[in-house]
Amino acid sequence: MTNVSHVTSFTLKGFVELQKHKYLFFAITLNEYILIVICNSVLISIICLNKVLHEPMYIFLCALCVNALYGTIAFYPKLLIDLLSDEQVISYEACIIQIFIHYSYAMSEFSLLTVMAFDRYISICKPLQYNRIMTVSFVKALLFTAWCLPIFMVSILIALTTRLTLCGSVLERICCDNWSVVKLSCQDTSVNNIIGLLLLIITVFPPLFFIIYTYMQIISICVKNSREYRSKAFKTCVPHVVAFINFSINVLFEIIHSRLQTTVPHIIKILMSIEYLVIPPVLNPIIYGLKLQEIWKRLGTVICVKRISQSK
Template identity: 40%
Template structure:
């Protein structure tokens, strides 16, 4: 039995030989990565350089876009290297670094969506109290907690897994995962299992409950404003599920691509003031 610090590398067995197709897959993944980076960098720049967009909703979006860059950086370059490589190995330090990036990204993503849903809940359900509730100090605190709590929790997670005694170095995945490391352990992993369960509940389940609650309240307001008595029950269920589940997940794309303020700011940034004004003016 050896300590994980003595394991020089892990072997990823989920990859298989695809011959010359690996270059096609490489180009596809590379294009997807470039698209992710380009779109998120553009939206971050638009929000940062336009003071009119320095409002809570857009600041939370900016935090979300930064997290998308962070998460993609922890995964896509690694995938690109592995696609072209004939030997699918990853060094132990890089493996734990990837675990940190992927897990903290996922936790920040869900928590950021929960904060965004809370912001929309206050704006729609308590519009008169919105400015006094979502102050600059509170927005800054929410963004700081959105990042600090997941990062701290993930550091603890990796710190518990790194010292484990391992009986092997084979991972049946395309990238490193904490549970895959724990399964290789020869020592007692009770603390790791309990902490992993608690971390999942706190970082994933709790924010999802907040998202469901806030959008449920927003849906109640929609029902009070429109007569849904003639809506078929099945359609009402579908609409409820959409607002409660899909809408929070689609918010980043909807805000980034469809909001007039961001569209106009993108035009000004990319085309200049005159071109943006000409595009906005009627023919």
């Protein structure tokens, strides 16, 4: 990757207000990151170590947790270092890598949530065909697409950004984002804007419409069935619905912050810009861990076995 601009690093100006209470923010951020790592790692371990959970629904959930760890690794360590530093600087290469990870994480999250909606749709609306449709090879293909397609799209975005000559090196953020870097360009950025909006539309709207469609079908089927059937469907669908709405709202905040001019206080802008990296990674495993009974049972078994072994 060749940097054709004279800019070799960026100064992150979003830390100005955070520096007033940097130790408090450092403690909150560190605890948040530890919680994310623990919650997602525990869920991944439970699913991987228990063959009973080697079903599509839990495999997709495991993928969602892996994606959370992937997305936050480019954000939290750097943020923790910057909170305790006098100067918040990031190299051009590190900034591009951070953009790549953040954007591919966000796109993969949408893809995985869409795949999970499809899985729930087949399970509830076509239960007799579930095993025939959701084969091991098909599940692998869905996961491959959910991860590789976002990587391909983000690669296009990064390629367009790295061709630009930059005339500035100050980002009004606490982490790098593509639009902030593009705005520093001395060149015409029309192509970047058009491609960026197209990729945004492709990433957000097809999954949104598909998920709405699947849940309309699920609701239609549930209405026609017994209360017990509706209860079972409700328990498996609620975590997914909450996860999708939560992530969509957080991404919407990021779009509003990066693309639109707002008059909200600077600290609120900062929170809006990073919510998709803060809330979903810790909330998703907690939601699924509490709502999906099979995971809760397995976690209880692990805790009981550990206590028995310690008592011996």
